[in-house]
Structure formats: C-alpha cells, structure tokens
Amino acid sequence: QVQLVESGGGLVQAGGSLRLSCAASGRTFSRSAMAWFRQALAKEREFVAAISWSGYSRYADSVKGRFSIARANAKNTVSLQMNSLEPEDTAVYYCAARSRPSNTDYAPSFRWEYDYWGQGTQVTVSS
Numbered sequence: 038q039v040q041l042v043e044s045g046g047g048l049v050q051a052g053g054s055l056r057l058s059c060a061a062s063g064r065t066f067s068r069s070a071m072a073w074f075r076q077a078l079a080k081e082r083e084f085v086a087a088i089s090w091s092g093y094s095r096y097a098d099s100v101k102g103r104f105s106i107a108r109a110n111a112k113n114t115v116s117l118q119m120n121s122l123e124p125e126d127t128a129v130y131y132c133a134a135r136s137r138p139s140n141t142d143y144a145p146s147f148r149w150e151y152d153y154w155g156q157g158t159q160v161t162v163s164s
Contacts, residue, residue: 043156044058046158053122057132060113066113068139069138070134070143071088072144073115083097086105089142090138093141093142100119105117119160124162127161128159132154135150135151
C-alpha cells in the first residue's frame with residue numbers, strides 16, 4: 038500500500054520558518070515528479086511547488102524566493118523549506134507524487150497530474 042506521510046507543520050510567527058517533510062512508502066518515486074500543494078480554509082487546493090526526479094523545480098508565484106523544495110531519491114522523501122512565512126501561508130499542506138515516470142525536467146503544477154496524496158499537515162502563521 039502506497040503511503041505519503043507529511044510532518045513538520047505547526048504554529049509560527051510571521052517572518053519565521055518551517056520545514057515540511059514527506060516520506061513515501063510502498064513504492065519508489067525516484068523517477069517521478071513530487072509536489073506540495075496547500076489548502077486554506079474555504080479555499081481550493083492550490084499548487085505550491087514541484088520537483089522532477091532529476092531536481093528541476095518550479096514554484097507558485099506567491100512563494101517564489103521564500104520556499105525551497107528538495108528531494109532525496111534514495112530515501113524516497115521530499116521536503117519544503119519555508120522561510121519568511123506570512124499569515125497568508127496558513128493552510129493544510131499536502132505532499133503529492135506522480136505515479137508515472139517522466140522526463141528529467143517534468144514537474145507539473147496541476148492537481149490531476151498527481152496520483153498519490155498525503156493526509157496533510159497544518160501550518161499556521163500568526164501575525
């Protein structure tokens with residue numbers, strides 16, 4: 038059974054930092070894209086960042102320059118370093134993984150591109 042388990046969420050003051058981690062089990066994603074999405078209360082789930090299996094990354098405009106996605110293929114993990122956090126970053130953050138292998142620089146931002154999802158971890162940024 039494939040599982041994605043997020044950790045590292047919590048409460049932080051504006052301007053602070055958090056690092057989210059996602060551990061995958063049940064299969065390897067070493068040749069597949071992985072990503073982070075988030076969903077604020079009463080809002081649609083939105084793209085945050087994605088990374089191809091080779092390390093190519095892309096970000097939502099709202100987090101560029103503040104967030105950094107990384108992965109460790111040997112450990113089947115992906116992380117999200119979040120700096121300069123703002124109250125608008127408050128949301129449940131979800132890890133996602135694409136089932137099919139893809140090109141070296143393929144890191145899609147659409148939800149439907151991802152087949153596996155974690156349960157989410159809450160990030161709350163106070164002003």
